[in-house]
Amino acid sequence: MEALERMEHYRSLFRQSYDDAGAFPSWFGRLRESAIESFTRLGFPAPGSEEWKYTSVDPIASVPFVHANGEGKAVTGDIFAAAFVDEACARLVFVNGAYSARLSSLSELPAGVRVAGLRAALAANDPVLEMRLGRAARFREQPFVALNTALMEDGAVVLVPEGCRMAAPIYLVFVSLAQEQPLQSQPRNLVVLGAGSEAAIVECYVGIEAGNYFTNAVTELFAAEDAVVDYYRIQREAARGFHVGALEARLSDRCSLTAHAITLGGSLVRNDLRVVLDGEGAECVLNGLYLADGDRHVDNHTEIEHAKPRTRSLELYKGVLSGSARGVFNGKIIVHKDAQKTDARQTNKNLLLSDRAVANSKPQLEIYADDVKCSHGSTIGQLDRDALFYLRSRGLAPDDARSLLSYAFARDVVGRVKIPALKERLDDYLAICFDRKREPGR
Numbered sequence: 413m414e415a416l417e418r419m420e421h422y423r424s425l426f427r428q429s430y431d432d433a434g435a436f437p438s439w440f441g442r443l444r445e446s447a448i449e450s451f452t453r454l455g456f457p458a459p460g461s462e463e464w465k466y467t468s469v470d471p472i473a474s475v476p477f478v479h480a481n482g483e484g485k486a487v488t489g490d491i492f493a494a495a496f497v498d499e500a501c502a503r504l505v506f507v508n509g510a511y512s513a514r515l516s517s518l519s520e521l522p523a524g525v526r527v528a529g530l531r532a533a534l535a536a537n538d539p540v541l542e543m544r545l546g547r548a549a550r551f552r553e554q555p556f557v558a559l560n561t562a563l564m565e566d567g568a569v570v571l572v573p574e575g576c577r578m579a580a581p582i583y584l585v586f587v588s589l590a591q592e593q594p595l596q597s598q599p600r601n602l603v604v605l606g607a608g609s610e611a612a613i614v615e616c617y618v619g620i621e622a623g624n625y626f627t628n629a630v631t632e633l634f635a636a637e638d639a640v641v642d643y644y645r646i647q648r649e650a651a652r653g654f655h656v657g658a659l660e661a662r663l664s665d666r667c668s669l670t671a672h673a674i675t676l677g678g679s680l681v682r683n684d685l686r687v688v689l690d691g692e693g694a695e696c697v698l699n700g701l702y703l704a705d706g707d708r709h710v711d712n713h714t715e716i717e718h719a720k721p722r723t724r725s726l727e728l729y730k731g732v733l734s735g736s737a738r739g740v741f742n743g744k745i746i747v748h749k750d751a752q753k754t755d756a757r758q759t760n761k762n763l764l765l766s767d768r769a770v771a772n773s774k775p776q777l778e779i780y781a782d783d784v785k786c787s788h789g790s791t792i793g794q795l796d797r798d799a800l801f802y803l804r805s806r807g808l809a810p811d812d813a814r815s816l817l818s819y820a821f822a823r824d825v826v827g828r829v830k831i832p833a834l835k836e837r838l839d840d841y842l843a844i845c846f847d848r849k850r851e852p853g854r
Contacts (some may be wrong), residue, residue, distance in 0.1 A: 480508030509597030574606030590623020619650025
């Protein structure tokens with residue numbers, strides 16, 4: 413599709429979805445109109461763009477994706493096992509972008525916690541949505557965020573009241589089922605935590621079939637003072653699935669966010685994560701793991717903005733690449749002039765299991781304060797020969813030694829998962845991935 417045809421195609425999708433959204437509040441319509449204007453102005457990222465230097469979106473832009481218009485065909489197979497979901501916990505499930513009441517379960521929620529589909533919350537004109545939706549996501553600057561904001565129709569809304577400390581996680585499950593036509597879905601999630609609250613949110617994206625589809629997901633997260641958030645985004649799209657995801661988080665005084673991004677599937681994947689430490693004493697920990705084989709492409713962009721004094725951030729992203737896969741990491745830490753006493757550390761490590769795999773790593777620091785402790789580092793390499801020799805000297809076969817070292821490299825990130833059931837499921841998956849008969853990501 414040529415550039416003008418691509419733009420007109422998505423404007424047509426906007427008009428179609430806009431006509432179907434007559435029951436939604438007027439402010440929501442104005443937000444979407446502003447977003448489609450931004451997307452029309454920005455267009456798809458150009459190859460020469462610095463933010464997309466190593467990632468071409470032409471495989472996405474060239475396909476005329478269409479609305480799924482509901483669940484489509486029935487879900488087959490065990491989607492909860494595929495998405496690492498603990499069925500004993502509360503969950504919202506969306507199939508091809510539409511809420512599925514049949515697959516969802518909200519019976520285990522504590523009093524005061526509100527969890528609902530975005531469409532239902534909009535129909536009820538919940539005042540929290542007008543206050544928060546679109547306030548953190550940068551739809552005027554980011555093309556795919558603009559596209560999501562223009563076309564969003566459903567997603568998850570999670571509201572945790574002040575002082576509520578949830579013992580069990582909430583799972584948000586997004587299932588893509590390929591059909592005859594290439595489908596697109598635009599999930600939009602809003603998570604708001606009150607002062608002194610605590611919650612764990614697990615977003616799972618899974619593709620069941622091998623057809624072509626495009627998932628463009630955006631999550632906005634707001635945490636009031638002293639809130640504690642444990643957030644997970646687990647992506648296991650199908651082999652021909654395209655996935656673009658964004659998390660925009662804003663933390664108030666003394667907030668604590670631990671965010672885990674685990675990428676296990678998809679043909680072309682882009683993850684954007686931005687955290688604004690907008691309160692004194694706020695802190696965040698970002699853990700990332702990406703596995704890619706074949707000719708898959710995974711791009712991770714992170715940005716941590718230290719806006720207030722005495723904020724802390726710790727970031728560790730690891731990639732395991734084999735075949736002709738390509739991995740990209742671009743991590744930026746920004747320390748504002750008034751953010752004195754900032755403590756920020758960033759590390760990216762990449763393990764290449766073949767001579768054809770490629771990793772591009774670009775850690776960045778922008779520091780405008782003078783009383784800070786900041787560091788960043790990046791490594792790209794193959795398995796350590798001394799470690800291989802040591803394991804072989806202890807009786808392990810060469811393939812077994814390589815599998816064990818690769819597993820240990822990736823297990824470092826999975827070991828930081830705080831939900832026991834989720835950690836166990838991911839650990840089992842890694843053990844299968846790094847069996848000597850299989851390649852990562854399959």
